[in-house]
Amino acid sequence: MGSQPDFENIRIAAKHKEGKRVPLCEVLVEYPIQSQFLGRPVTSSDLEAQLEFWIKAGYDFIPLSVGMMNPGKVTEESSISKVIREIMLKDTPDAEDKKSWNLEYTHFIDNRADFENFPWDIAEKLDFSKFYKIKDLLPEKMKVIAVSGKIFTLTWMLMGFNNFAMSLIMDEQLVADVFRKVAEIQFKALEEIFGMSHVGAVWVVDDIAFGTGPMISPQAFRDHVFPWYREMAKRCHDKDLLFLMHSDGNLTALMEDIIDMGVDVLQPIDPTCMNIVEVKKTYGDRLCLVGNVSNELLRSGTQADVEERVKYLIKNVGPGGGYCIGSGNSVPDWAKFENYMAMRESAITYGEYPIRL
């Protein structure tokens, strides 16, 4: 990128102003892509290599996960899965079968008794070691974005989607109690993070919409989910941290709520169902937008296709600030590496302010 990481670039974009350039921004780049970029293996335990990737690839921050669930391969790596798996290993002969403990296949809270018996005390023991370790490794102006706070997804995964959805109407108090318990644990993680001066933002990664619209009614989100995010945003802002949100799907019906509850930056403006140019026109003075380079394009397009898309986004969404270039979700291992590079290089080539496209 030719310049040193500087989190101020993200802060300027988040204030809807033009900085030096349209920043690059991803919530996750999977390790095989990072490995190809560096030309050596990058693993989940090699924090130095991860940091080297985020610096050399031109990002102003490194995203680090803390909480009961991680982004990407959500459930196999997450602390909640480890907790559940340990319980299953004790009690069930087929615990080695991931379908018995992986939340993508099964769930654990059907009723009040399940809620009461769930090992919340074990689930709330979270590991912050990466956050402490990275402090001394970070370049001066680079920050950590703490990826945390997933509340909606974890609640429905613990309950199973159908059971969760029906209980929302037929046993609302149970759903409210699971939300509360999950949120309390996520907030506890945030409290520890808020004490760290090298953390610049919190990024909630919580899919709340299908391609067709909200997964539950906007009112149900207002009753059960958004109050927690509102509180999270407030606590971030009290500490002068940015509050970012990721959600797949068509968020059109929820945009006013998302802005009203204090989200500074929204990612990825799902390119399969949202028009980012329209979103920028309508909400660009109140919300910074990130992403929208389609993952399908990263998988099946050519480098020229990717370059065209990046140029289009920079030209139509970049002016005035309030935009960061990135994928339409995260950068998965099935994206073509050369397409990831084309996205990054096009952003560097064409993303300097003032935009000249």
Added chain:
Amino acid sequence: MAMGYLDEIKGAIINGKYKEIENMVSQLIKDDVDLKQLINEGMIAAMDVVGEKFANSEIFVPEMLVSAVTMQKGLDLIKPLLRGEETEPKGTIVMCTVKGDVHDIGKNLVDMMLEGAGFKVIDLGVDLSVDQLIERVTEIQPDILGLSALLTTSMPQMKKAIDALDAQGLRKKMKVMVGGAPVDRKFAEAIGADGYGANASEAVKLARTFV
């Protein structure tokens, strides 16, 4: 009770009156109403409205599921009273999410709406290999096979499944419908499926044209 009872039952299902439905249906049974008409013009018609409302984002998954539960509670009281031919399903549908994909929210909604429309649904689950699918389909011999995928990376598995049905001589014995967020009509045609449904409501309409 006058014929207005059909509207009352419809309204109860559309509005998810799961606590009241059993009393309402019990009373109608006592009143000796036409039970087949009650199912077709009351209950199934109600679920059609629910499907439309869902497709139009007037209601969401929770409301749709509770409507289905409400219908089921009523149906459970009626079914034992029906004669054999009146309980025959409209057709048998095998559903699954294809290999490499564990997403099932959409598929489960389609299951529920198809059952609400009177089909027998056999759900084979998620991440189903072509071999597993062929084995089960050979055994069940459904009228319709429904394939679901959320990931673009698992979409090719749909074509593999259809090709395998063809190779096993099973393809002409059933209709194949596909669905899921990245799937569209063009893709469905390209892989040789018989139809595509953009949502649960469309899937029901499509399935009705197949039987």
